[in-house]
Amino acid sequence: MTLPAPGPALRIHAALDRLAADMPAIGVAVSGGGDSVALMHMAAEWGRGRRIMVATVDHGLRPESAAEARQVGRAARALGLSHATLLWQRETEAGNLMANARDARLRLLAGWAQRNGLSAVLLGHTADDQAETLLMRLARGSGIDGLASMAEWREAFGTRWLRPMLGAGRQELRDWLRMRGIAWADDPSNENEDFDRIRIRKAIGAMGLDVAALARAANHIGEARDALSHYAAHAARDAIIHNGSVTLPRRAYGDAPPEIRRRLIVAACRWITGADYPPRRNTVLHALNAIATGHRVTLDGALIEPAGDRIRLMREAAAALRAPDSQGETWDNRWKIIGLKSDQHVAALGMGQVARVKWRLSGLGRDEAAATPAIWEGDRLIAAPLIRAAAPYDVRPLRGAADFHRLVMAH
Secondary structure (H helix, E strand, O other): OOOOOOOHHHHHHHHHHHHHOOOOEEEEEOOOOHHHHHHHHHHHHHOOOOEEEEEEEEOOOOOOHHHHHHHHHHHHHHOOOEEEEEEOOOOOOOOOHHHHHHHHHHHHHHHHHHHOOOOEEEOOOOHHHHHHHHHHHHHOOOOHHHHOOOOOEEEEOOEEEEOOOOOOOHHHHHHHHHHOOOOOOOOHHHHOOOOHHHHHHHHHHHHOOOHHHHHHHHHHHHHHHHHHHHHHHHHOOOOEEEOOEEEEEHHHHHHOOHHHHHHHHHHHHHHHHOOOOOOOHHHHHHHHHHHHOOOOEEEOOEEEEEEOOEEEEEEOHHHHHHOOOEOOOEEOOOEEEEOOOOOOEEEEOOHHHHHHHOHHHHOOOHHHHHOOEEEEEOOEEEEOOOOOOEOOEEEEEOOOHHHHHHHHHOO
């Protein structure tokens, strides 16, 4: 006799046990749609004894959005949960609206989570989202990372994001809500075929495709992706991390298959620049070709220099010069600054000042030295602490070797 599968709440509670059992404070991102409303109710039930907070991002893209955010607030408070509405203030109408809205949502939620000391934020992605994403990216010719399933957890924008509902279907969640008399809002944009995802969603329904089977396929690809990540981590085991740069042994790099080389270079560039997303595939392929022929090349703000038995990756001096001056504790999303006085700021040393500070004695290359943080009073150079120690100033990298190896394994 085959036992019936457990209901969605039991599966999602089990996923939360696996992902967040040791987390005392968790946020839930709730748009007001059926998926996220179900997640809020299930998280409230699971999280008794924990601090659970709810946030809704109002993108202001529809007239109803403010009222929907208020409705979520009322529902959250009825469950004994605090609620915040986060407003997106668009600075420009240019670019991909959906992509901009997604990034804005994550940035706003990350800031909210950090202000409130939350260990992670729960997102309401489901098996249907897995299936739709797989087909969308297949149509775009994505590589294995794009085709793989969404990870149950990931780090981005300084926050951990958890997806405990990937094993649940959209329809069964709505059935669960209906059985309990819980209302949700339907976004009319979910019928707008101007968006790729909506066209794919309708095509899945029209063709009678099995969402669960598509989600399983994405999971299988995810397992292959994880195997590649472990191979890349093995190839990166002898990487040297020093003064904000990465040095890869050329033999281990050259012996690896092309996909592993790509992963190493992408991870190193992201580690150097602190970027939340990897560089575009075409720019990465250009960089890989340059490395293969022994030429220096830049990639998204990183300078890659093959030399002898090593491949050295460092901050591009021109990119460091474009970084905003800082009077705070961090600069260029790379360095922690100690000892800065109120009338001083941090900016790149720059090529024009390199010769003045005897950069050769530092062990850094000229380009590398030019990209290092320097202390300035107006236009006057005060110190270049990475080139020559100068008390009371000190600069320390925001990321270490463990962060690099984590990025090698990242999805």
